[in-house]
Amino acid sequence: MKEIIIATKNKGKVKEFEALLAPLGYLVQSLLDYPDSIDVEETGTTFEENAILKAEAISTHYQRMTIADDSGLAIDYLDGKPGIFSARYAGLAKDDQANINKVLEDLTGVDELESRSARFICALALSIPGGKTKTVEGTCEGYIAMKQQGENGFGYDPIFIVKNLNKTMATLSKEEKNRISHRAEALEKLIDIIDQS
């Protein structure tokens, strides 16, 4: 069994990585399995920089192959915000509902769906002890809904309308989300790199 650590404490991400990697024969662990793990500060200025910081710190600490995910929502009308600050947009508490409320408030009066365009971005970094860190990125295009809908997923999923599907990410089953998400796209690219190395 190939073992891999996902350098995250986000339960929503962990579930998605497990669903995507287990069928490929990976035994997935995360920082939820290591509650006393080191804290890595996200001091980078891009998703990619933050993913590298998290992946390298954890792979060095545990001497194991590690993937880190830094991701978020970029809204065109807000010049790319909340961006790398997506998890803490409404404050340090990382409260998904408070973050959703803040985005909906920020877009008050923006009534055309076309003007509410946005994308999810996911940067993944793969760090293998003694090796050179590799990075990839995936995106998922869509629009910010006028109100939230759906219970599935996590984060901003209830207000993110997936382009072409015309429904929010939180109304998709986990299999559907894992076919079209920014995370799935990035992970597909990363698996190709792992297979070649």
Ligand SMILES: O=c1[nH]c(=O)c2ncn([C@@H]3O[C@H](COP(=O)(O)OP(=O)(O)OP(=O)(O)O)[C@@H](O)[C@H]3O)c2[nH]1
């Ligand atoms: O609706 C969503 N569907 C997604 O698929 C998704 N992916 C990311 N996000 C948002 O972006 C933040 C990441 O910030 P982030 O990469 O720093 O992660 P995090 O702080 O939650 O955990 P960690 O991995 O750093 O431990 C998250 O908290 C979410 O708010 C998403 N929202």
Ligand SMILES: [Mg+2]
């Ligand atoms: Mg984080």
